[in-house]
Amino acid sequence: MVIESSVDYILSRTKLAPRVAVVLGSGLGAFADELTDSTDVHYSDIPGWPPCTCIDHAGKLVFGKLEDLDVVVMAGRSHLYEGYTPAQVTMGVRVLHQLGVQSMVMTNAAGGINLAYSQGALVLISDHINLQGSNPLIGVNDDSFGPRFPDMTEAYSASYRAIAHEVARELEIELAEGVYAAVTGPSYETPAEIRYLRTIGADLVGMSTVPEVIVANHMGMRVLAISCVTNMAAGVLPQKIVHLEVLETGRRVQNTLVRFLKGVLPRL
Ligand code: HPA
Secondary structure: OHHHHHHHHHHHHOOOOOOEEEEEOOOOHHHHHHOEEEEEEEHHHOOOOOOOOOOOOOOEEEEEEEOOEEEEEEEOOOOHHHOOOHHHHHHHHHHHHHOOOOEEEEEEEEEEOOOOOOOOOEEEEEEEEEOOOOOOOOOOOOOOOOOOOOOOOOOOOHHHHHHHHHHHHHOOOOEEEEEEEEOOOOOOOOHHHHHHHHHOOOOEEEOOOHHHHHHHHHOOOEEEEEEEEEEEOOOOOOOOOOHHHHHHHHHHHHHHHHHHHHHHHHHO
16 A cells, blocks of 8 residues: 555655654745754655645655654645645655654644734634535545544644643744634635635635644544734735745744744644
């Protein structure tokens, strides 16, 4: 199976056995540079790993150390809008679990729907609304991964969220909390769609993360997820959404995100 050959290849490349993984979203790649004694494993070298087509994603796993802690970073993820299947989009999480990862920290770029947010805000995801029209668990259930009907009442670990708020307070980093609506993209939303999303209880909108979170929960992993509000969602401000500006905002706040991640990871 594809997962086994990926795992075998990765094990041939690193001796580290991290319990914690960090997935870095668009424009948020800087954290990977914080790891010491690091080994890069490029997706293109891993058997069966979907190649990364995104312009601002590095496309590699980085195994390394954050002081004493072994960490693996997924620098770049695949998305449904690239044409990948939900199984391909979530394969990385399956592989990481097989390698021993129990805690997933996801980051992403998101549009801010909640009017209390501003561009550049960091928001802890408390829950999600899956509007991608698919679920990565559709199909025959592999009982060795998890149950047919996994519970999602605490998809984003309450204890991890408490830790995240504590760390943010200590580091004097402003950290809001909100509900993330996942859409497929790749077109950004219309203003009418954003009004709809606000009405149904979404604070953020993005095109990633939810498939991985579902699969992580299926396997009993604990999840912490942080959105960077790279732009206010369509129609909130009298201006268009430009992808390069989305990436630019990510780059602008990633130093804060790096400080936050360095504080939070050893406590998970
Ligand atoms: N919509 C959807 N996904 C996004 C956005 C947005 O406004 N910004 C960054 N990712």
